[in-house]
Amino acid sequence: MKCALVTGGSRGIGSAICQKLAADSNYHILINYQSNAAAAEETLKKVIENGATGELIKFDVANADEVKDALGQWQENNPDAIVEVIVNNAGITRDGLFMWMSQEDWSSVINTSLNGFYNVTNFFIQKLLRNKYGRIINMVSVSGVKGTPGQTNYSAAKGAVVAATKALAQEVAKRNITVNAVAPGFIKTDMTGDLDEKELVKMVPANRFGEAEEVADLVSFLASKKAGYITGEVININGGIYS
Numbered sequence: 001m002k003c004a005l006v007t008g009g010s011r012g013i014g015s016a017i018c019q020k021l022a023a024d025s026n027y028h029i030l031i032n033y034q035s036n037a038a039a040a041e042e043t044l045k046k047v048i049e050n051g052a053t054g055e056l057i058k059f060d061v062a063n064a065d066e067v068k069d070a071l072g073q074w075q076e077n078n079p080d081a082i083v084e085v086i087v088n089n090a091g092i093t094r095d096g097l098f099m100w101m102s103q104e105d106w107s108s109v110i111n112t113s114l115n116g117f118y119n120v121t122n123f124f125i126q127k128l129l130r131n132k133y134g135r136i137i138n139m140v141s142v143s144g145v146k147g148t149p150g151q152t153n154y155s156a157a158k159g160a161v162v163a164a165t166k167a168l169a170q171e172v173a174k175r176n177i178t179v180n181a182v183a184p185g186f187i188k189t190d191m192t193g194d195l196d197e198k199e200l201v202k203m204v205p206a207n208r209f210g211e212a213e214e215v216a217d218l219v220s221f222l223a224s225k226k227a228g229y230i231t232g233e234v235i236n237i238n239g240g241i242y243s
């Protein structure tokens, strides 16, 4: 059984990615989530409607022990399963000016995006190398490429994942493993639900926020065999806001 794992697959961009991979590939879809079981179940339902199989795996990507336990248990129960695609999508924001930023707001954002990337990817990397095939896709952000005021924590976390993407890509390229980052601008999800869309679209040349499905289409391509010669890249998907 060949599998694709999507962290933060219960809602928003991650859910759209699960559904798109279900439609475009033959992978069994592993839908990770942290707490919203109802949304995760809804994603699984849509994965099945799109013609694939899938299952839920609950863990907090930021918690190293929890990741090891959950993935270790899953691998033990599925000894023949091979995870070929890893989409490190789980992420959070805790916005605020740096001068007032608490240690907790700094650490939780770094722990989720950056340590989450380490915890999940490191669990699988030796297996991918032995298997001589893999696709690792990291969800970053325009904030991690240009820096966004009010998001020093988030920009740092995503910028670090950009650098890790480029470094790891060079380590594993010989074994047919690609590592790429996708950097969205404003995408309509729960994460951007409280933003003043009318005001912010003035900054976007395309004059609209993007859809989660548009990001999912790009991820699905990067996850496919067709994208084998693209690695170490950061692909912006932001309606022209920045590149």
Ligand SMILES: NC(=O)c1ccc[n+]([C@@H]2O[C@H](COP(=O)([O-])OP(=O)(O)OC[C@H]3O[C@@H](n4cnc5c(N)ncnc54)[C@H](OP(=O)(O)O)[C@@H]3O)[C@@H](O)[C@H]2O)c1
Residues within 6 Å of the ligand: 007, 008, 009, 010, 011, 012, 013, 014, 032, 033, 034, 035, 036, 037, 039, 059, 060, 061, 062, 089, 090, 091, 092, 112, 139, 140, 141, 142, 183, 184, 185, 186, 187, 188, 189, 190, 191, 192
């Ligand atoms: N929306 C945007 O405009 C935008 C722009 C640039 C980059 N991004 C990035 O794209 C990714 C997805 O964003 P989104 O807008 O789809 O966010 P969202 O709607 O807030 O959904 C976040 C997802 O991540 C999961 N999650 C959060 N913390 C987790 C943890 N510690 N462990 C496991 N899962 C966790 C959530 O699970 P539960 O449902 O269980 O809570 C949920 O499925 C993030 O990395 C974000 O930084 C988003």
